[in-house]
Amino acid sequence: MDERVAGAVDRPAGAAEIESWSCPTPVHPGERVVMGHGGGGRLSAELVEHVFLPAFGSAASTATPTDAAVLGMPGGARVAFTTDTYVVRPLFFPGGDIGELAVYGTVNDLAMSGATPLALSTAFVLEEGLEIDVLTAVATSMGKAALRAGVGLVTGDTKVVERGHGDGLYVNTAGIGIVPEGVDIRPDRATPGDVVIVSGPVGMHGIAVLSLREGLEFGTDLRSDTAPLGALVAAMLAVDPDVHVLRDLTRGGLATSLCELADTARVGVEFEESAVPVPEAVRAGCGFLGLDPFHVANEGKLVAFVDPVRSDHVLAAMRATPEGAGSVVIGRVVDDHPGMVVARTGLGSTRVVDRPLGEQLPRIC
Amino acid sequence: MKYLDEFRDPALAGRLFAEIDAAVTRPWALMEVCGGQTHAIIRNGIDQLLPDQVELIHGPGCPVCVTPLETIERALEIASGPDVVFCSFGDMLRVPGRARDLFAVKAEGGDVRVVYSPLDAVAVAEANPDRQVVFFGVGFETTAPANAMAVVQASDRGLSNFSLLVSHVLVPPAIEAILSSPTSRVDGFLAAGHVCSVMGTWQYEPLAERYHVPIVVTGFEPLDVLDGIRRCILQLEAGRGEVENAYPRAVQAEGNTAAQDVLAEVFEVCDRSWRGIGMIPASGWRLTPAFADFDAEQRFDVSDVTADEPSECRAGEVLQGMIKPDECEWFGTTCTPRTPMGATMVSSEGACAAYYQYRRIATPVSVRHG
Numbered sequence: 001m002d003e004r005v006a007g008a009v010d011r012p013a014g015a016a017e018i019e020s021w022s023c024p025t026p027v028h029p030g031e032r033v034v035m036g037h038g039g040g041g042r043l044s045a046e047l048v049e050h051v052f053l054p055a056f057g058s059a060a061s062t063a064t065p066t067d068a069a070v071l072g073m074p075g076g077a078r079v080a081f082t083t084d085t086y087v088v089r090p091l092f093f094p095g096g097d098i099g100e101l102a103v104y105g106t107v108n109d110l111a112m113s114g115a116t117p118l119a120l121s122t123a124f125v126l127e128e129g130l131e132i133d134v135l136t137a138v139a140t141s142m143g144k145a146a147l148r149a150g151v152g153l154v155t156g157d158t159k160v161v162e163r164g165h166g167d168g169l170y171v172n173t174a175g176i177g178i179v180p181e182g183v184d185i186r187p188d189r190a191t192p193g194d195v196v197i198v199s200g201p202v203g204m205h206g207i208a209v210l211s212l213r214e215g216l217e218f219g220t221d222l223r224s225d226t227a228p229l230g231a232l233v234a235a236m237l238a239v240d241p242d243v244h245v246l247r248d249l250t251r252g253g254l255a256t257s258l259c260e261l262a263d264t265a266r267v268g269v270e271f272e273e274s275a276v277p278v279p280e281a282v283r284a285g286c287g288f289l290g291l292d293p294f295h296v297a298n299e300g301k302l303v304a305f306v307d308p309v310r311s312d313h314v315l316a317a318m319r320a321t322p323e324g325a326g327s328v329v330i331g332r333v334v335d336d337h338p339g340m341v342v343a344r345t346g347l348g349s350t351r352v353v354d355r356p357l358g359e360q361l362p363r364i365c
Numbered sequence: 366m367k368y369l370d371e372f373r374d375p376a377l378a379g380r381l382f383a384e385i386d387a388a389v390t391r392p393w394a395l396m397e398v399c400g401g402q403t404h405a406i407i408r409n410g411i412d413q414l415l416p417d418q419v420e421l422i423h424g425p426g427c428p429v430c431v432t433p434l435e436t437i438e439r440a441l442e443i444a445s446g447p448d449v450v451f452c453s454f455g456d457m458l459r460v461p462g463r464a465r466d467l468f469a470v471k472a473e474g475g476d477v478r479v480v481y482s483p484l485d486a487v488a489v490a491e492a493n494p495d496r497q498v499v500f501f502g503v504g505f506e507t508t509a510p511a512n513a514m515a516v517v518q519a520s521d522r523g524l525s526n527f528s529l530l531v532s533h534v535l536v537p538p539a540i541e542a543i544l545s546s547p548t549s550r551v552d553g554f555l556a557a558g559h560v561c562s563v564m565g566t567w568q569y570e571p572l573a574e575r576y577h578v579p580i581v582v583t584g585f586e587p588l589d590v591l592d593g594i595r596r597c598i599l600q601l602e603a604g605r606g607e608v609e610n611a612y613p614r615a616v617q618a619e620g621n622t623a624a625q626d627v628l629a630e631v632f633e634v635c636d637r638s639w640r641g642i643g644m645i646p647a648s649g650w651r652l653t654p655a656f657a658d659f660d661a662e663q664r665f666d667v668s669d670v671t672a673d674e675p676s677e678c679r680a681g682e683v684l685q686g687m688i689k690p691d692e693c694e695w696f697g698t699t700c701t702p703r704t705p706m707g708a709t710m711v712s713s714e715g716a717c718a719a720y721y722q723y724r725r726i727a728t729p730v731s732v733r734h735g
Binding site: 031032033034035036042274340345346347348349350351352354 | 373375378407408409410411414468469471472473703722723
């Protein structure tokens with residue numbers, strides 16, 4: 001009856017679920033992979049918890065989940081290592097494209113451990129029939145993005161699958177970086193009292209991509225916020241090498257990042273809804289699509305937990321960078337309700353903030 | 366977009382709360398009919414901020430929730446068939462049937478697609494003449510005009526491969542069923558603004574008069590809902606029981622007459638089962654004989670597919686406002702959005718889902734702003 005009953009997005013092969021949930025349950029026998037398993041939400045976590053980790057056994061890392069693994073090297077150096085696969089559709093969208101995403105996404109995962117990115121691998125899965133011009137445009141964009149992020153593209157691989165078995169092209173990148181001495185950024189360093197800062201307006205990437213989806217085209221001036229965050233993180237570390245926690249906001253949006261961090265660190269997080277910058281166009285798009293802006297994807301934003309003593313300096317340093325110009329304090333880490341995120345609404349009431357069940361929008365990143 | 370911030374303004378909200386506080390002299394129970402309003406109330410914590418005497422009862426206005434299990438099973442059967450493209454609003458895909466949902470059918474190889482409009486499904490039918498394209502036509506009066514238009518378009522274009530699985534339900538008979546129930550505690554209604562934008566407000570006049578009950582047509586933004594509550598309380602305190610339009614920016618008394626014309630051409634009133642509630646006479650729409658060829662139940666011969674509701678799920682009591690979702694013994698333990706026992710835990714408009722999403726912990730202290 002509310003017109004938002006139309007729950008999701010038209011895509012020929014596709015499914016998009018809007019609902020949210022929590023409470024992990026084992027994967028049931030006979031169950032198959034559904035689109036939501038790739039959405040970065042609770043279903044994805046369930047695959048890791050109930051399929052990958054038990055199957056990998058003692059070969060799997062026992063460290064708490066982070067965007068990048070930090071590995072100690074002989075001699076004391078620490079190397080951050082991460083990988084990600086990019087299946088966004090359409091390949092080109094306002095403010096970016098799949099190539100740029102594939103570089104910035106992986107570089108940002110490295111940056112979230114405080115690492116200075118060193119090198120990236122690039123692996124392509126191409127669909128038979130893809131125009132070489134398209135591939136060239138994507139590759140060119142990757143080159144430019146790597147230059148901006150200050151990272152080398154050092155090795156790669158190409159495979160072709162038969163027509164109909166791919167979506168034009170998929171890209172995987174893996175990256176390594178060096179974690180500076182004295183820097184120790186991980187979710188379980190979240191400490192009650194920490195100030196929660198978000199680096200700018202949320203929801204832009206998700207709505208920009210969605211505005212181009214077939215069956216759903218709507219006019220918007222929004223551009224994806226796709227950007228490398230290494231320089232922003234470097235600026236933060238320059239004034240506070242003891243930044244406790246960083247997380248880039250990607251699939252699942254601000255809500256998912258905060259929920260994951262609260263869950264991992266077993267702390268509570270409280271924030272003011274009205275403090276979170278949501279561009280008018282994002283609010284409008286979310287309004288008529290029935291989406292929650294805090295669940296919508298970003299590609300150039302991070303959330304930071306920092307010591308309250310140094311938070312003013314960190315905030316000022318963030319605002320002095322182009323990528324962090326819109327940074328604001330939105331809340332605090334608290335002792336109460338460990339594992340749970342609570343928002344204070346504009347009306348003064350409070351509510352639980354949850355992550356989406358599966359993907360909120362199909363294949364945004 | 367205009368009309369967003371204006372309807373979330375804390376200072377204005379404070380004034381509305383103050384007016385409600387000043388007006389209330391005794392306990393009142395109001396039912397918000399629409400699930401969209403339920404979510405606005407729970408998400409914004411409006412019920413926490415109201416005076417204790419004002420209770421909000423969550424109504425049956427979630428189309429996904431009230432679609433009978435039988436219809437879900439028919440949808441699953443049709444969608445599993447060869448050469449079928451089954452199109453649906455996204456909310457329906459996770460509604461559990463007896464053993465699976467539409468997502469599972471899709472993962473098993475069924476061509477299940479989420480669309481935003483039934484007209485997109487007509488386009489799919491036109492582009493795939495060798496396949497049967499079915500649209501799952503659920504919803505209240507709000508979604509019905511587009512579904513009716515899809516049938517008209519398919520008919521005009523001679524598309525013999527398009528059909529509609531119809532499970533339309535109507536608000537006024539549901540309100541009447543609640544009012545005439547001996548167990549009803551409802552003193553006043555917030556009627557669903559979007560339904561009224563299609564059907565107008567005139568249908569509610571006889572109900573308000575017969576039962577002497579305030580029926581306030583209400584929107585979906587926080588301040589819309591608050592204003593609906595305020596008007597309802599003012600009527601109750603003054604001993605009035607009238608239809609009032611608190612959503613004039615979207616609703617006119619006569620409604621959308623062009624939409625009503627298409628509806629009258631394509632649909633006729635029928636008895637309809639509501640999941641969790643049961644049969645309500647003259648509470649649904651089915652295709653008229655002139656458009657019976659587009660009825661998916663006939664085309665796929667699934668009328669004999671039946672299913673009984675699981676007896677343990679208490680969604681019926683939730684949908685009738687007899688219990689709050691968190692008063693159900695299964696809530697949040699056996700029944701979660703991942704393992705739902707009923708549709709109210711699945712739909713983005715379902716009351717159980719709203720409580721699960723926003724209310725899983727003892728609510729911290731709330732302080733009104735403004």
